[in-house]
């Protein structure tokens with residue numbers, strides 16, 4: 354293979370990452386605490402305008418602590434998007450909750466508020482309301498938060514936004530997650546910014562964040578010796594990882610711009626092909642275009658998404674099918690799902706194209722030409 358491999362969404366160290374890692378070394382805080390971790394939390398709160406946040410080992414851990422803070426118990430109902438990554442619901446599953454999945458709306462691909470409303474009406478009739486709703490901001494596009502909130506608020510149901518993929522995205526005039534009871538963000542290696550691995554839990558509720566921080570460091574009571582009144586977790590982010598994230602967060606706006614430009618470039622060069630459509634861009638906000646996603650209608654295009662994926666792979670280019678909906682996962686076959694068929698259709702046609710911010714125009718043209726050559730019109 355002569356061409357270098359093109360990955361789907363690789364890390365891109367494009368700022369002062371090394372400098373900050375060196376600072377972390379110099380301070381000798383090679384630990385899950387330290388000045389870079391404090392700095393990251395301060396910086397993220399300033400950027401998102403969400404006043405309180407805590408740096409954790411992963412987005413999945415952040416969701417776990419959000420649910421712990423909301424006192425979610427085994428047997429409680431937790432409602433989530435079906436079209437998402439399993440990290441969105443694995444903590445709820447570990448906690449022994451009763452998961453219910455909601456399908457996507459056609460125009461945003463995120464949680465359909467109408468189906469959510471039907472489900473909550475049904476829950477109410479059965480006398481058992483959900484303890485939390487977890488909508489996912491899909492591929493960096495916000496869910497319709499206000500529509501979801503209007504349904505949940507009258508019943509006092511907390512909304513925990515899974516904004517793992519959406520750092521830098523906007524809902525109306527605010528950063529995604531701003532209005533939620535709590536929001537989680539991922540700093541995993543494939544996300545728009547990374548700490549190599551990590552997550553952030555953010556909220557306007559200081560008590561929720563204080564409690565999460567307490568749980569994340571083994572629920573140690575403030576005594577000189579180790580005293581525990583409850584059992585916590587070892588979920589605190591390392592100071593070294595935080596150093597990387599600080600540098601990445603400094604240039605998040607540039608990364609959003611780059612990701613959005615990649616989406617636009619694909620759209621300009623592939624958007625007119627028969628059978629190819631792009632992920633709709635909701636008018637209520639501005640996504641970060643974490644991944645550029647296309648739908649391929651095999652009849653009109655002359656090939657399936659899997660044909661295209663394999664052809665790209667032959668050229669050492671990584672692309673990936675869309676998230677397989679949670680309600681189709683064998684592990685969740687016992688769970689309730691409120692369906693309209695959208696997520697199934699998206700999964701049967703969707704392909705995520707390489708979207709790394711380090712892609713060059715030559716890389717993009719290579720990818721575009723291969724995709725074009727898979728279709729009938731060539």
Ligand SMILES: *Cc1c(COP(=O)(O)O)cnc(C)c1O
Nearest residue numbers: 411412413438440441517539541
């Ligand atoms: C990445 C991701 C997560 C999990 O984040 P980690 O930091 O990898 O634990 C959760 N939900 C969604 C939608 C994600 O894409």
